[in-house]
Amino acid sequence: MYFLEVIPLIYLPKEKPQILSYFSQKKFKPKSLVLAPIKHQKIPAIVLESEPLEKKKLLIKESDFLLKEISEALIEEEFFPDYFFDFLEKASKYYFSSLTLSWFSAFPKNLKNFSKFWKKTSFKKSYSWKLKDFNFSPSPTLKKIFSQILKEIQKEIKEKKQVLIIFPDNVILNLFALYLSSNFKGNFCFFSFSLSSKKLAEIYKAIFFNKIQIVLGLSSSLFAPFSSLAKIIIFDPRNNSHKNSNSRPFFDNRTLAKILSSVLKIPLIEIDPLKEFEKKKTKIEILSLKENPEEILTKKAFSEIESKKNILLIVNRKGYAPYLLCQDCFRVLSCENCDSPLVFYKKLNLETLKIEPKLICRHCGKERKPIDFCPFCKGYLLKLSGLGIQKVKEKFPFFEEFSKDKQTTFKKELKFIKNFLSQKEKKLISTAIISKWFWLFEDLFDLAIILRAESFLAFPDYLSFEKFYLFSLRLKFISKKLLIQTFNPENYLFKSLKEENLEKFLEKEINLRKKFGFPPKGKLIRIVYSDKSSLKAKKEAQKVAWQLKFKKIKFLGPTPSFIFKKKNRFFYEILIKLENEKEKNLALKVIPSDWVIDVDPVKFS
Ligand SMILES: [Zn+2]
Numbered sequence: 140m141y142f143l144e145v146i147p148l149i150y151l152p153k154e155k156p157q158i159l160s161y162f163s164q165k166k167f168k169p170k171s172l173v174l175a176p177i178k179h180q181k182i183p184a185i186v187l188e189s190e191p192l193e194k195k196k197l198l199i200k201e202s203d204f205l206l207k208e209i210s211e212a213l214i215e216e217e218f219f220p221d222y223f224f225d226f227l228e229k230a231s232k233y234y235f236s237s238l239t240l241s242w243f244s245a246f247p248k249n250l251k252n253f254s255k256f257w258k259k260t261s262f263k264k265s266y267s268w269k270l271k272d273f274n275f276s277p278s279p280t281l282k283k284i285f286s287q288i289l290k291e292i293q294k295e296i297k298e299k300k301q302v303l304i305i306f307p308d309n310v311i312l313n314l315f316a317l318y319l320s321s322n323f324k325g326n327f328c329f330f331s332f333s334l335s336s337k338k339l340a341e342i343y344k345a346i347f348f349n350k351i352q353i354v355l356g357l358s359s360s361l362f363a364p365f366s367s368l369a370k371i372i373i374f375d376p377r378n379n380s381h382k383n384s385n386s387r388p389f390f391d392n393r394t395l396a397k398i399l400s401s402v403l404k405i406p407l408i409e410i411d412p413l414k415e416f417e418k419k420k421t422k423i424e425i426l427s428l429k430e431n432p433e434e435i436l437t438k439k440a441f442s443e444i445e446s447k448k449n450i451l452l453i454v455n456r457k458g459y460a461p462y463l464l465c466q467d468c469f470r471v472l473s474c475e476n477c478d479s480p481l482v483f484y485k486k487l488n489l490e491t492l493k494i495e496p497k498l499i500c501r502h503c504g505k506e507r508k509p510i511d512f513c514p515f516c517k518g519y520l521l522k523l524s525g526l527g528i529q530k531v532k533e534k535f536p537f538f539e540e541f542s543k544d545k546q547t548t549f550k551k552e553l554k555f556i557k558n559f560l561s562q563k564e565k566k567l568i569s570t571a572i573i574s575k576w577f578w579l580f581e582d583l584f585d586l587a588i589i590l591r592a593e594s595f596l597a598f599p600d601y602l603s604f605e606k607f608y609l610f611s612l613r614l615k616f617i618s619k620k621l622l623i624q625t626f627n628p629e630n631y632l633f634k635s636l637k638e639e640n641l642e643k644f645l646e647k648e649i650n651l652r653k654k655f656g657f658p659p660k661g662k663l664i665r666i667v668y669s670d671k672s673s674l675k676a677k678k679e680a681q682k683v684a685w686q687l688k689f690k691k692i693k694f695l696g697p698t699p700s701f702i703f704k705k706k707n708r709f710f711y712e713i714l715i716k717l718e719n720e721k722e723k724n725l726a727l728k729v730i731p732s733d734w735v736i737d738v739d740p741v742k743f744s
């Protein structure tokens with residue numbers, strides 16, 4: 140009989156034990172994968188230690204609970220490298236995450252399936268990369284950046300070591316893979332937990348047994364089981380898509396890469412394409428919307444449009460009008476499940492083939508027929524306000540439209556872009572999500588117009604100016620001229636953009652952040668609590684705020700979240716501003732485990 144200690148791959152709250160004890164009839168190897176009974180389920184678990192029971196007798200006598208038995212292994216041998224222990228412990232600590240949640244995030248999701256293929260699979264000799272009917276040749280700047288990456292990894296390839304190249308999204312990853320397949324003779328692969336279990340098992344094995352040297356990846360790629368990783372490259376480090384803002388523990392690849400490079404003592408290289416864009420001379424003009432706030436285009440912009448051939452219009456709001464405003468009580472109509480404005484859409488009814496008006500909540504997705512009167516004051520002067528992409532399309536019907544509502548998958552998007560690029564005159568209306576395709580548009584447009592800068596800036600987000608600045612840099616890459624329409628032309632953001640004065644912008648921005656204690660001055664942690672009762676949520680938030688105050692930790696809040704009510708739950712949040720590591724540990728003790736913790740947040744709504 141053996142005594143086993145395992146880490147179950149399931150989320151257990153921090154205050155619960157993270158390492159569990161079992162017994163077994165046969166010996167399981169450390170770092171193998173077994174099935175551990177927890178309550179009435181069998182959960183995949185990693186074996187840490189397995190020793191004959193005699194050695195542990197004393198310990199077991201002392202404990203008055205009965206050990207459960209582990210009898211099944213999913214993978215009997217080691218299947219991940221040693222450095223995982225150190226890496227995941229440091230990552231858990233940094234992100235305030237429970238150890239089990241970090242380990243859970245670091246392995247394929249469907250482990251039962253994965254392990255079946257792991258037993259069967261063998262490594263293929265070569266991989267090729269193709270995108271159907273898509274002939275890609277990189278633009279001059281992109282070629283320069285890509286060859287810079289190749290140069291960066293030459294030494295490691297020669298020495299038969301592994302390199303990991305991390306991309307912010309699948310578009311640029313695919314483009315680099317296409318480039319690699321025609322400019323590099325060796326093997327490379329794409330690693331992601333979103334691959335099918337069969338494919339994932341094959342690649343996992345190839346990386347673990349050092350059969351493959353170049354690994355390209357997105358968010359989960361830092362958890363590939365490297366055997367000889369010698370360098371990590373982060374492409375586009377100022378792109379916030381490197382941060383996972385959707386699922387706990389909200390890892391950021393840039394931070395995980397730093398942790399892993401220090402654990403393995405290997406170099407971490409940043410390849411920043413925005414540096415190339417900064418050098419580019421593009422005329423930027425700021426146009427005021429103050430005189431005619433309802434206007435889609437100012438007179439100046441309109442006359443520019445008429446004289447240019449290839450044009451991009453950026454409208455950063457979906458639907459036809461983002462708000463429905465009551466002219467009597469000045470309230471914005473919002474969803475009854477969420478505290479979010481209802482967006483007015485014109486939608487095609489697929490049965491009648493008629494365009495129908497609809498009100499849609501962007502949080503819960505619930506659709507309603509438009510209402511004739513205000514639910515608050517019963518007034519019937521409801522006004523569509525704000526500018527949505529559908530309204531602009533109505534005004535410029537000869538423009539193509541790209542938005543997340545229409546193009547949903549990578550394949551569909553690629554098809555749209557291919558078709559668009561083949562047209563003689565390239566006229567496009569899009570939300571900001573088009574920017575991941577900008578790599579294919581170098582100098583393509585004669586003119587790009589941001590119709591309302593405010594649609595980028597309306598969130599309570601200390602990063603919003605920086606994000607807008609970086610987005611403008613990306614536009615410089617694809618357009619010879621850039622017009623920005625705004626209600627606030629005197630703002631330093633627009634002034635420094637117009638003067639192309641990055642230093643001035645950064646200086647002002649850094650001073651403001653210092654004053655308010657935002658990064659890079661300190662560290663931010665956003666903590667969120669929600670409950671079905673708004674009163675209970677508020678009370679809980681106040682309790683935690685009081686404890687933070689007692690420990691003399693700086694914070695903002697508690698405040699109702701930007702969207703206070705989401706799917707019938709009420710959200711309160713606190714923004715903690717830490718000055719040093721010591722404070723971090725103090726704060727950690729105060730935050731109960733039913734709060735959602737986001738370290739270094741980049742999304743605030
Ligand atoms: Zn009203």
Ligand SMILES: [Zn+2]
Pocket residue numbers: 474475476477479500501502503504505706
């Ligand atoms: Zn809703």
